[in-house]
Amino acid sequence: MTSNRGVAYKGPGEVEVVDLDYPTYELQDGPGVNPANVGRKLPHAAILKVVTTNICGSDQHMVRGRTTAPAGLILGHEITGEVVEVGPGVEFIQPGDLCSVPFNISCGRCVNCKTGRTEICLNVNPDRPGSAYGYVDMGGWVGGQAEYVLVPYADWNLLRFPDKDQALEKILDLTMLSDIFPTGFHGAVSAGVKPGSSVYIAGAGPVGLAAAVGAQLLGASVVIVADMQQERLDAARAFGCETVNVGEGDPREGIAKILGREEVDCGVDAVGFEAKGHGHGAKEAPATVLNSLMDITKAGGALGIPGLYVTGDPGGVDAAAQEGSLSLRLGLGWAKALSFTTGQCPVMRYHRQLMEAILHDRVQIAKAVNATPISLDDAPRGYAEFDSGVAKKFVIDPHNTTGLVAA
Known part of the structure; x- marks a missing residue:
């Protein structure tokens, strides 16, 4: 055999x-x-x-x-x-x-x-x-x-x-x-990316980069990729993306420099449950990406969430995170009439x-x-x-x- x-x-x-x-x-x-x-x-x-x-x-x-x-x-x-x-x-x-x-x-x-x-x-x-x-x-x-x-x-x-x-x-x-290519593409599709859209993608790992390629294929006018690793941001810039280093602070300022406004049409979470906060020395704060996406996505927009979230995380920062419970600003998402798409692609x-x-x-x-x-x-x-x-x-x-x- x-x-x-x-x-x-x-x-x-x-x-x-x-x-x-x-x-x-x-x-x-x-x-x-x-x-x-x-x-x-x-x-x-x-x-x-x-x-x-x-x-x-x-x-x-x-x-x-x-x-x-x-x-x-x-x-x-x-x-x-x-x-x-x-x-x-x-x-x-x-x-x-x-x-x-x-x-x-x-x-x-x-x-x-x-x-x-x-x-x-x-x-x-x-x-x-x-x-x-x-x-x-x-x-x-x-x-x-x-x-x-x-x-x-x-x-x-x-x-x-x-x-x-x-x-x-x-x-x-x-x-x-x-x-990763279908998963990233699904993130862009479920975020509502269309010709002329502005898109913010949290995470410049392979899925985030695949989402950026997918957004370009769907006709986005501006694709903004955020991460804390400069090498990953350089990879995104190499194929025509704008970038924001969230290790330096809140993404709104970076978005405003690129678009002239602080909101985007579409948001994609390509980070998932091990997300960190923004700024220098940020610690793990697993709801950060989802909350920031609700903040920076325009009213009536959508969030594609290909980033992984789990029901059991032994290394979670607290008891709630260890069972996949996060402190989400759902009221903000509700007030802005945002749509969410989660789950496997x-x-x-x-x-x-x-x-x-x-x-x-x-x-x-x-x-x-x-x-x-x-x-x-x-x-x-x-x-x-x-x-x-x-x-x-x-x-x-x-x-x-x-x-x-x-x-």
């Missing part, structure tokens, strides 16, 4: 590359697997040889010990791979197909999937609606930061690239289709269109987020560097399929 290795969460601040079982068409017991999912038969699944799998900021929350993720969990929900084997219930996907894997695991059969809400599928996670690979409280599906991974409901979930050779040439762009709503934009050279998302290929064995270093705030999106290439991994 073919061997397999993957990146395991060992405890706060520690990941390790470990040996693991080659995938089978049955969900096995393991860290984070809901007992109701153990032994689940998967004749509709495909086994993929992982071509690229990215380190995500959501992974980083777990690795910092800021969730209830169990030790031993195999990480990774951003997956692109080549199909090497299919189960007897797979009809259309074939071995040799190169595919993007939406991070949402969905069945394609429930009422939510049938209405396009694949992020809250009812049939794949006994804990609650919605599921993902290698993530806490998401049903226990094995993550894809590995050499091989199993994808259930393959005919439904997999996005097959039309030309394999062309796809391999653009693989660093296409690998972003599994999560329904990747399948966007990924085919964004694939076409990549294949036809409308966007260069890999360049925008500084995609940086590394080997599977180098994953612990990638996690450590990403945690330090570097302006990079680490792309793990377990088999050096890209030929871009440094020796």
